[in-house]
Amino acid sequence: MYEIRIHSRGGQGGVTAAKLLALAAFRDGKYATACPFYGAERRGAPVVSFVRIDDQPIKIYSQIHEPDLVIVLDTSIMDVVDVLQGLKSGGTVLLNSAHAIAGCNGTCRHVDLTGIALAENLVVAGSPILNTPVLGALAKMDIVTLPSAEQAIREMFADERNVKAAEAAYEELKV
Amino acid sequence: MLTIGTGNKAVAAAVKAAKPGVVAAYPITPQTEIVEQLAEYVTTGELESRYIPVESEHSAMAACIGASAGGVRTFTATSSHGLLYMHEMVHWAAGARLPIVMANVNRALGPGWNTWAEHTDAFSQRDTGWLQVFVGTVQEAYDATLMAFKIAEDERVLLPVMVNLDGFTLSHIMQSLETVEIGDFLPAYHLPHAIDTENPCVYGPMTGPADYFRFRWDIERSMRDAKGVIADVEREFAERFGRSYGPTEDYRCEDADVIVVAMGTLGKEAEVAVDRLRDEGIKAGSMRLRWFRPFPDLDLSGREVVVIDRDYSFGFGGVVAHSIRSKTGIVPYSVIAGLGGQEVTYNDIADFVRNRHPGEETWFGVSDHV
Numbered sequence: 175m176y177e178i179r180i181h182s183r184g185g186q187g188g189v190t191a192a193k194l195l196a197l198a199a200f201r202d203g204k205y206a207t208a209c210p211f212y213g214a215e216r217r218g219a220p221v222v223s224f225v226r227i228d229d230q231p232i233k234i235y236s237q238i239h240e241p242d243l244v245i246v247l248d249t250s251i252m253d254v255v256d257v258l259q260g261l262k263s264g265g266t267v268l269l270n271s272a273h274a275i276a277g278c279n280g281t282c283r284h285v286d287l288t289g290i291a292l293a294e295n296l297v298v299a300g301s302p303i304l305n306t307p308v309l310g311a312l313a314k315m316d317i318v319t320l321p322s323a324e325q326a327i328r329e330m331f332a333d334e335r336n337v338k339a340a341e342a343a344y345e346e347l348k349v
Numbered sequence: 350m351l352t353i354g355t356g357n358k359a360v361a362a363a364v365k366a367a368k369p370g371v372v373a374a375y376p377i378t379p380q381t382e383i384v385e386q387l388a389e390y391v392t393t394g395e396l397e398s399r400y401i402p403v404e405s406e407h408s409a410m411a412a413c414i415g416a417s418a419g420g421v422r423t424f425t426a427t428s429s430h431g432l433l434y435m436h437e438m439v440h441w442a443a444g445a446r447l448p449i450v451m452a453n454v455n456r457a458l459g460p461g462w463n464t465w466a467e468h469t470d471a472f473s474q475r476d477t478g479w480l481q482v483f484v485g486t487v488q489e490a491y492d493a494t495l496m497a498f499k500i501a502e503d504e505r506v507l508l509p510v511m512v513n514l515d516g517f518t519l520s521h522i523m524q525s526l527e528t529v530e531i532g533d534f535l536p537a538y539h540l541p542h543a544i545d546t547e548n549p550c551v552y553g554p555m556t557g558p559a560d561y562f563r564f565r566w567d568i569e570r571s572m573r574d575a576k577g578v579i580a581d582v583e584r585e586f587a588e589r590f591g592r593s594y595g596p597t598e599d600y601r602c603e604d605a606d607v608i609v610v611a612m613g614t615l616g617k618e619a620e621v622a623v624d625r626l627r628d629e630g631i632k633a634g635s636m637r638l639r640w641f642r643p644f645p646d647l648d649l650s651g652r653e654v655v656v657i658d659r660d661y662s663f664g665f666g667g668v669v670a671h672s673i674r675s676k677t678g679i680v681p682y683s684v685i686a687g688l689g690g691q692e693v694t695y696n697d698i699a700d701f702v703r704n705r706h707p708g709e710e711t712w713f714g715v716s717d718h719v
Binding site for chain 2: 192193196197200205206207208209210213232233234235236237239
């Protein structure tokens with residue numbers, strides 16, 4: 175089983191990112207669950223959501239305490255939340271950042287999702303949309319395939335710019 | 350069709366397939382996406398139904414009672430305080446022998462305000478005469494909702510059915526979901542005592558001491574008959590659609606020395622705990638209790654039993670633990686865990702089994718317990 179924890183701020187689309195990722199994994203023929211952790215969150219407050227991907231039906235409903243992959247959609251959260259908590263040894267971190275950030279104890283990758291979203295003018299209510307470009311980065315990391323990522327995005331969003339943003343993130347992420 | 354969706358969407362999809370004539374609901378918190386989705390189906394024409402937005406849950410059930418007695422299939426959904434607010438009408442629906450189906454997203458009750466999973470809301474309606482089923486997966490939420498209509502409307506039952514799914518942990522998570530073409534699985538709605546203007550009758554008149562108990566007994570007789578009807582419907586569902594269910598879902602119970610009894614999503618998580626315990630040489634099994642009313646006959650003889658209650662009856666104990674003890678004579682180890690969405694992992698459940706003390710009660714996370 176591959177377990178993913180997504181850190182974001184309320185309103186940044188972390189929950190939708192989890193759903194898109196689960197849908198893409200499902201389109202790859204895997205079993206997947208997306209579990210948003212609902213708290214008393216408000217716009218801007220740190221939130222987490224979880225995705226599990228497996229070849230077998232998934233029976234676990236509790237939160238992910240030892241993720242294989244941590245995704246940080248807003249690196250300013252790292253000042254207040256220990257995003258690396260419980261990360262499996264050899265685990266991976268994906269940061270929404272134009273630059274590398276020191277302090278990851280696993281394999282740390284970064285891609286400028288915000289920049290990609292702004293370049294595609296993917297902005298809703300003043301906030302760049304991060305949850306569709308991040309799917310492209312995850313495809314580059316072989317978490318899901320790119321065709322399934324694009325299919326998942328098209329199933330949830332009519333605007334093709336979301337697919338373009340995912341493709342841009344796929345190209346930009348260095349592995 | 351194979352897709353992926355939340356527990357809420359699964360229930361709504363099943364209701365769409367069942368084609369109720371009336372959906373009545375109060376759309377404000379703690380209501381869920383179930384009725385939001387149904388409202389959308391009605392708006393787009395995917396579901397031809399009268400959607401009645403009412404001013405309270407009490408009115409929602411009252412509207413369902415009127416519609417159901419009027420001769421149409423009827424559905425509503427609620428959760429926690431909404432369920433409690435309709436309590437009087439919940440009794441009435443069963444007493445009037447109306448096969449209403451209601452989804453209840455199980456959430457804790459305030460204060461303090463808490464919208465996370467707990468079963469006390471449903472158990473507070475235990476004695477109303479409703480059948481109650483608790484589901485553990487998104488697929489099961491869909492399947493159980495479809496079957497609920499058929500069970501409720503069977504003339505041997507004619508009692509309402511409540512389909513319970515855990516708040517957030519099932520209502521809001523996404524899992525794979527296979528929707529089906531139901532064909533003639535659900536026959537046309539037929540209520541023998543439906544309101545008929547050609548044949549006027551009195552509904553809900555004064556019923557004195559000489560007769561009232563007969564109606565109560567009739568509810569109980571139907572509740573007993575419902576066990577056979579549930580088995581029939583679940584068998585037919587398995588034959589048509591390939592997924593089988595029973596009063597419990599048993600996992601590695603055949604040779605188990607100790608069996609974990611839990612409900613809802615904790616009952617699925619317990620299966621993972623069982624696998625871990627088996628790896629350690631502990632012969633554990635999991636029995637997920639699906640039907641709570643009518644309460645099934647359970648075969649637990651010769652086993653140690655660990656019951657996880659996501660509920661509590663103050664001044665008495667865990668509702669499921671005491672039900673098991675009353676029905677089987679087995680004195681279980683009673684664990685009170687998961688109240689108000691308290692995080693309970695498969696590792697925690699494995700610990701409950703490793704550290705079991707039959708006859709005792711433990712509140713998970715409380716250090717100064719009894």
